[in-house]
Each structure stands twice: as C-alpha cells, then as structure tokens.
Amino acid sequence: MDIEIRQATVADVPEITMLFRDTVREVNSKHYSEKQVQTWSTGANDTQKWEERINKLYFLVAVNQDTIVGFAYLKNGNYFDGLFVHKDFQRQGIASKLLRIIESKVIMDGFDEIKSDVSITALPFFEDHYYDVVKKQKKVLKGVIFENYIVSKAL
Numbered sequence: 001m002d003i004e005i006r007q008a009t010v011a012d013v014p015e016i017t018m019l020f021r022d023t024v025r026e027v028n029s030k031h032y033s034e035k036q037v038q039t040w041s042t043g044a045n046d047t048q049k050w051e052e053r054i055n056k057l058y059f060l061v062a063v064n065q066d067t068i069v070g071f072a073y074l075k076n077g078n079y080f081d082g083l084f085v086h087k088d089f090q091r092q093g094i095a096s097k098l099l100r101i102i103e104s105k106v107i108m109d110g111f112d113e114i115k116s117d118v119s120i121t122a123l124p125f126f127e128d129h130y131y132d133v134v135k136k137q138k139k140v141l142k143g144v145i146f147e148n149y150i151v152s153k154a155l
C-alpha cells in the first residue's frame, strides 16, 4: 500500500473527525463500554478543538489514494497525545509509520524520552514498539471513567 505522511491542515478536519468517530465506535468498542464509546466519540463534534490541535501541535496525517487512513499528534514536545488508524485499514503498518516519524521529531527536538496515555486497545501496539507501562490509571472524560495506561520509551 502506498502511504504518504504529511502535516495536517484545517481542511482535513472533516475527514479526521469522521475517522476518529468511526474508529472509536468500531475498534475501541472491543475494550470499552457503550457509554464510554459514546462519550469518547462525541469528541469528534468539537471541530474548533481539532482545528486548534492542527494549528498548534505537530499533527500528521497518513494518506492513501486521497483518503486519510490515520493520524497522530504530539503535544509539549514529547507527549504523544493521539494516534488513530481508519477502521478499514487496521493492522497494515500505518500506525507504525506514523510512530516512526513522531519519534524522529521528538529526538530532533532534543528529548530523550517519549510519553503517552494509551487505550487498552492500543497497548499491544505500543508494547510491540518497546514502550514500558509506567502505570495503569483511571481518567475522567466528561464525567465518565476510562481505564488506560501511561507508557514511556527512552529514545
């Protein structure tokens, strides 16, 4: 598969939010309850927040034949804040490609560690890429509790 990685622009917001909503509903729903999925996926509606992320953060999209098939963004230099792959393009190496570029950016910016909060769904992926679990935690989003993991990796 031919994948191009580029920086996101605000014109990508409709596709990014649709991918986010569909992936949470179809992929994360294997590990989270209906209520959690419902709450999490409503994050897609906050268009202004996605525009802000694109404008302020290091925000990448993976593109295959004009379709956005994944995205990733980095906050505060070395905090990997988001990684989502299209529901129909799972397990094809897209997240691994995005991760490699995100990690390169963190190294180029002078950090020797990358951190993230990752879902139950994403933990096997991060373990496969040599991230260590710092701790399991409970996070509150819009009044709903989510279990996830703080992970880190020395670069």
Ligand SMILES: CC(C)(COP(=O)(O)OP(=O)(O)OC[C@H]1O[C@@H](n2cnc3c(N)ncnc32)[C@H](O)[C@@H]1OP(=O)(O)O)[C@@H](O)C(=O)NCCC(=O)NCCS
Pocket (backbone or CB within 6 Å): 023, 024, 027, 028, 082, 083, 084, 085, 086, 089, 090, 091, 092, 093, 094, 095, 096, 097, 117, 118, 119, 121, 122, 123, 124, 125, 126, 128
């Ligand atoms: C986690 C996620 C980003 C991985 O994306 P992906 O493009 O499918 O990952 P890759 O194809 O690059 O996976 C590389 C390796 O990671 C591991 N891996 C990925 N997903 C896995 C899974 N569900 N179970 C076990 N191992 C997995 C495998 O070792 C895989 O290699 P393999 O396919 O050759 O066995 C994707 O499943 C996703 O979008 N999940 C839902 C959103 C999410 O939870 N994001 C994190 C929010 S914090």
